[in-house]
Amino acid sequence: MRRLFSAQTPPAELLIRGAHLLDPRGGIDAPGDVLVSGGTIAALGPPGSLAAPPGGESIDGAGRHVFPAFVDPHVHLRVPGEEHKEDLHSGTRAAAAGGFGAVIAMPNTRPTIDNTAVLGSLREAAMREARVPVGFMAAISPGLAGDRLTEMVELRGAGAAAFTDDGRPVISAGLLRRALQYQRLCGGVLALHEEDPSLSGAGAMHEGEVSALLGIAGIPSISESTMVARDAAIAAHEGGRLHMQHLSARESVEAVAAAKAAGVAVTAEVSPHHLSLTDDDVRGLDTRAKMNPPLRTESDRTALVDGLRSGTIDCVATDHAPHAREDKDVPFEQAAMGTIGLETAFAALNTTLVRPGLLGLSALIERMTAGARVFDLEVPTIAVGAQANLCLVDLDAAWRVGEAGYESRSENCCFGGRLLHGRVLLTIAAGGVAYRQRAFAVGAA
Numbered sequence: 169m170r171r172l173f174s175a176q177t178p179p180a181e182l183l184i185r186g187a188h189l190l191d192p193r194g195g196i197d198a199p200g201d202v203l204v205s206g207g208t209i210a211a212l213g214p215p216g217s218l219a220a221p222p223g224g225e226s227i228d229g230a231g232r233h234v235f236p237a238f239v240d241p242h243v244h245l246r247v248p249g250e251e252h253k254e255d256l257h258s259g260t261r262a263a264a265a266g267g268f269g270a271v272i273a274m275p276n277t278r279p280t281i282d283n284t285a286v287l288g289s290l291r292e293a294a295m296r297e298a299r300v301p302v303g304f305m306a307a308i309s310p311g312l313a314g315d316r317l318t319e320m321v322e323l324r325g326a327g328a329a330a331f332t333d334d335g336r337p338v339i340s341a342g343l344l345r346r347a348l349q350y351q352r353l354c355g356g357v358l359a360l361h362e363e364d365p366s367l368s369g370a371g372a373m374h375e376g377e378v379s380a381l382l383g384i385a386g387i388p389s390i391s392e393s394t395m396v397a398r399d400a401a402i403a404a405h406e407g408g409r410l411h412m413q414h415l416s417a418r419e420s421v422e423a424v425a426a427a428k429a430a431g432v433a434v435t436a437e438v439s440p441h442h443l444s445l446t447d448d449d450v451r452g453l454d455t456r457a458k459m460n461p462p463l464r465t466e467s468d469r470t471a472l473v474d475g476l477r478s479g480t481i482d483c484v485a486t487d488h489a490p491h492a493r494e495d496k497d498v499p500f501e502q503a504a505m506g507t508i509g510l511e512t513a514f515a516a517l518n519t520t521l522v523r524p525g526l527l528g529l530s531a532l533i534e535r536m537t538a539g540a541r542v543f544d545l546e547v548p549t550i551a552v553g554a555q556a557n558l559c560l561v562d563l564d565a566a567w568r569v570g571e572a573g574y575e576s577r578s579e580n581c582c583f584g585g586r587l588l589h590g591r592v593l594l595t596i597a598a599g600g601v602a603y604r605q606r607a608f609a610v611g612a613a
């Protein structure tokens with residue numbers, strides 16, 4: 169069953185010469201040549217050992233890195249219904265610009281992806297418009313209303329990548345239990361936005377010292393962590409697979425660690441913004457730093473970094489959430505929640521985690537591709553015979569976020585204006601060139 173869909177692109181014919189090849193799963197970490205022919209990795213060799221394919225281009229990789237293309241299991245592409253914020257074309261262009269070779273889109277669209285007709289039309293649209301392969305999650309409950317289940321078996325049979333009510337929690341424990349029973353029947357994973365609305369209420373940022381100082385209603389960490397613990401307990405009882413989305417709080421990391429230690433089939437993701445920023449970054453009331461779950465404290469951020477390093481947290485996911493200007497150019501408390509993140513994910517984490525020595529580069533690459541493993545998709549790899557899913561990156565190139573605009577249709581990026589290190593120069597997805605950085609000269613050897 170196919171679960172990723174994209175437009176056909178001409179198969180890449182090119183040689184990348186002398187880049188540092190890094191594929192943690194494949195055990196590759198050395199300089200070398202990569203020959204891509206017919207969209208497939210045709211040969212790997214020591215630097216200078218391979219020739220460009222006839223009529224193909226030769227790219228100087230010296231001083232640059234080649235990674236397996238990243239996989240983002242959590243993006244909002246706003247299709248159908250909010251194409252003024254993003255669409256399949258602009259969203260997958262942003263993905264490719266960030267080095268992503270595949271993304272999974274959330275179903276909180278208008279209408280909701282909660283039936284096979286909507287899912288089917290999205291599959292077809294992706295086969296026309298998507299620059300990198302896109303998977304679509306289907307809703308757990310119709311309209312995300314949380315009162316009954318969608319036709320999960322049918323949706324899974326129609327290619328749903330997984331199930332989620334993201335944007336909202338599954339409040340009813342009974343409904344989650346039944347969803348787990350169906351998940352075991354039809355496969356896939358239940359991905360959960362963990363939040364207890366009776367605790368988060370009308371909060372606009374993390375509940376703590378900074379929110380008290382600013383006089384803004386807060387969202388306490390327990391709003392997330394109590395739901396993580398509850399749902400892990402339900403999965404422990406019922407069986408089935410849960411994936412905890414966008415962890416933000418130290419207590420949530422502890423709850424996931426405890427569930428894993430007890431043998432529960434639970435996985436977790438964390439976003440680049442929760443790994444890089446804290447509620448300190450909200451002091452200026454910049455609405456780009458408003459998202460749900462909110463940026464929390466330095467202690468939370470440290471726990472998330474530790475969790476990612478130890479493997480308690482399986483993968484990085486951007487929660488790319490485009491918003492129109494009029495939804496963000498309002499007072500902080502009224503602003504929409506969310507930040508775009510596809511174009512900045514690698515650079516943000518390279519800058520805040522790898523360069524200061526908090527996380528190894530190969531660990532970061534593993535966690536940025538592991539979303540594929542969590543959702544049973546093929547994990548991109550640098551290996552002869554594999555379909556080419558690669559990105560070429562200059563780790564040292566510095567750039568100011570937003571200075572040259574965004575590939576996304578929206579501009580609400582929490583890293584906007586920051587200086588980041590690490591630039592994606594070229595992305596090959598599903599065998600075709602999906603992105604080439606504007607200033608990146610290619611061609612002549």
Ligand SMILES: [Zn+2]
Pocket residue numbers: 334335336361413414460461
């Ligand atoms: Zn969410």
Ligand SMILES: [Zn+2]
Pocket residue numbers: 242244274334335487489
């Ligand atoms: Zn989301």
